[in-house]
Structures are given as structure tokens and as C-alpha cells.
Amino acid sequence: MLSSLTRPRAIALCALPVVALFAVAGLAPLPYAVAEPGMTANVLGKDQGKPIITVSGAPTRKTEGALRMTTIVATGPSAEVGLGDVVDAWFSTNRVILPHDSVYPSGKSDEEIARHNVEDMEKSQDVATQAALSYLHKDPSTVKVKLHLADVGGLSAGLLFSLGIVDKLVGDGAGGDLTGGRNIAGTGTITADGKVGAVGGVSLKTQAARRDGASVFLVPKDECADAKAELPGGLRLIPVTTLQGAVDSLRALEKGGKVPSC
Numbered sequence: 001m002l003s004s005l006t007r008p009r010a011i012a013l014c015a016l017p018v019v020a021l022f023a024v025a026g027l028a029p030l031p032y033a034v035a036e037p038g039m040t041a042n043v044l045g046k047d048q049g050k051p052i053i054t055v056s057g058a059p060t061r062k063t064e065g066a067l068r069m070t071t072i073v074a075t076g077p078s079a080e081v082g083l084g085d086v087v088d089a090w091f092s093t094n095r096v097i098l099p100h101d102s103v104y105p106s107g108k109s110d111e112e113i114a115r116h117n118v119e120d121m122e123k124s125q126d127v128a129t130q131a132a133l134s135y136l137h138k139d140p141s142t143v144k145v146k147l148h149l150a151d152v153g154g155l156s157a158g159l160l161f162s163l164g165i166v167d168k169l170v171g172d173g174a175g176g177d178l179t180g181g182r183n184i185a186g187t188g189t190i191t192a193d194g195k196v197g198a199v200g201g202v203s204l205k206t207q208a209a210r211r212d213g214a215s216v217f218l219v220p221k222d223e224c225a226d227a228k229a230e231l232p233g234g235l236r237l238i239p240v241t242t243l244q245g246a247v248d249s250l251r252a253l254e255k256g257g258k259v260p261s262c
Contacts, residue, residue: 035201036095037208038071040185041149043157043164050148053164057143060168065179067167068214069160070187070205071152094207094230120155128161130192135162135243136169143169156199158190159218162243163250172251180254185209186218186240194243198222203230210235216253218246224262237262 043052044063125147133140145165149157163186167178187205189197198220209217210232219227221239228237238253239262240246252259 032097033074034095034097035072035074035204037204037211038073039152040068040070040208040212040214041152042066042068043149043160044167044179047149052147052149053161053168054146054148055143055165055168056146058138058169061171063167063171063179064177065181066183066185066214067160067164067179068183068185068209068212069149069152069157070185070208071154071156072201072204072208094204096201096204121149121152121157124155124158124189125149125161127192128158128190129165131158131190131194131243132162132165132169134192135194135247136166138169154199155189156187159188159196159240159243159246160186162190162194163218163246166243166247172254176254178247178250178254180250182216182253183212183214184216184218184250185212185214186216186246188218188220188240190243196220196240196242196246202226206230206235206237207232218249219262221262228262 041047041052044065044067045052129145129147130140133143133145147161163178172178172180185205186209187199187202189199191197200223202219202223203226206217206219206227207230215234216236216238217227218238218240221241224237224239231237238246238249239260240249245260249259251257
């Protein structure tokens with residue numbers, strides 16, 4: 001049949017399935033989530049009028065500067081992401097496309113995922129407290145820490161919570177602030193023995209940090225390359241692998257000493 005058609009008509013006929021395929025793809029939801037920079041919060045400050053970190057059983061100190069935890073915000077678990085959304089995000093520097101299952105566990109409802117994220121945050125807070133008190137050689141049965149941060153889920157604030165507790169209790173250990181008065185941001189999970197882990201979405205978190213005035217960003221060392229990919233001007237990266245290393249780097253930064261870099 002094609003042999004009886006003129007070349008232009010044959011090409012047009014062959015192109016029809018391709019055009020139809022793109023038309024269907026443009027309308028069909030795709031298995032992706034779109035993420036962008038989210039909110040940040042200074043863990044040394046307040047959230048909804050309440051201190052984010054409250055310590056009892058030990059004297060605390062007034063702090064200056066900020067230790068700013070960072071987040072990303074993604075389309076919801078049941079949100080439909082189309083071809084147009086993917087194309088728009090592909091050419092954007094402040095949005096990324098992520099496989100849906102890398103952001104949300106499959107087979108879970110929106111309510112189940114929200115509950116899971118809250119549980120992760122509560123777990124992160126408990127472990128961050130253990131890590132900080134262990135680092136400071138404080139007895140957890142005497143020193144009690146309460147962490148309050150609403151409407152945020154996940155594990156990635158662990159490092160910043162631990163640093164905030166350290167700053168509230170001892171600062172830099174020499175009478176000054178661990179922050180040196182700077183606006184410092186960062187991300188990273190934490191284990192009870194003080195190891196810092198990767199979190200994902202780092203290139204978006206650096207943008208959130210700079211947007212909110214941070215000049216320094218603490219990043220899990222394994223994610224240095226991701227952090228540098230879209231690094232905003234004026235933001236200095238400091239790689240960390242442990243709570244001890246993060247504290248040491250901040251002390252060195254305050255004193256003008258040698259500080260690791262990505």
C-alpha cells in the first residue's frame with residue numbers, strides 16, 4: 001500500500017503513530033515527582049512561637065547566629081506529573097525530576113506516607129539527641145532535650161539538631177558560639193555514635209539555604225559533587241562525615257583556621 005503513495009504522504013502516514021504516542025504521553029501521568037527548594041528553619045530559634053530546642057537538667061547559653069536545617073518540597077504522593085511538567089523541570093535550575101518511588105514508598109496512601117515521614121522526624125530527633133549528649137559526655141538520664149519542629153518530616157535534619165544541642169550547651173567550648181555568629185545551613189542524617197549520612201536533594205537545599213541568607217553549608221562528604229552542581233554564589237561548602245568533624249570545622253572556621261572543602 002505504501003508503494004502506491006507519494007513520498008510525502010508515506011512519511012506523513014508513518015509519522016502518525018509517533019505523533020499519537022507523543023500526544024498520549026503528554027496527557028498520561030508519569031512515574032515521577034517534581035522537587036524544588038523548600039523551607040529552612042534555624043534550630044537555635046523558634047517554630048510557631050516555641051523554642052525548637054529545649055534543654056533541662058543542665059545550664060544552657062544564649063546563642064547568636066543560625067544553624068539552619070534545610071528541606072525540599074516535592075509534588076504529593078498522588079499528584080499527577082505530566083510530560084509538560086517534566087520538560088519544564090528539565091530546563092530549570094531550581095527544580096529536579098525524581099523517580100516517584102525514590103521519594104515515596106510504593107503502595108502507600110498519602111496519609112500513610114505523611115505518618116511515616118513524621119515518624120522518621122521523631123526518630124531523627126531522638127537519635128540526634130543521643131549523638132549530641134554522647135559527644136558531650138552528658139548523662140541522658142539527667143540532661144533532657146525536647147525538640148519541636150512542626151510540619152517537617154524525614155531524617156535529614158539529624159546533623160543540624162545535634163549541632164544545635166551542642167551549641168546550646170557548650171557553644172565552641174571556649175565561651176563563643178559554634179556558629180561564630182554566622183548564618184550556617186546544612187543537611188545530613190546522624191547516627192547515635194555521630195556518623196553523618198547522605199540525604200538526597202542537596203543541590204536544591206543549597207539554593208534554599210542561600211535564599212534564606214546562609215553563607216556556609218555543611219554537606220555529607222559523599223554528596224559534595226551533587227552540592228556543587230548548582231551551587232549558588234556566596235555559599236561555602238564544608239564536607240562532613242561525623243558530628244565531631246562538623247564541630248571541628250565550625251571551630252576552625254570561627255578561628256580562621258584550615259577548613260575542609262568539597
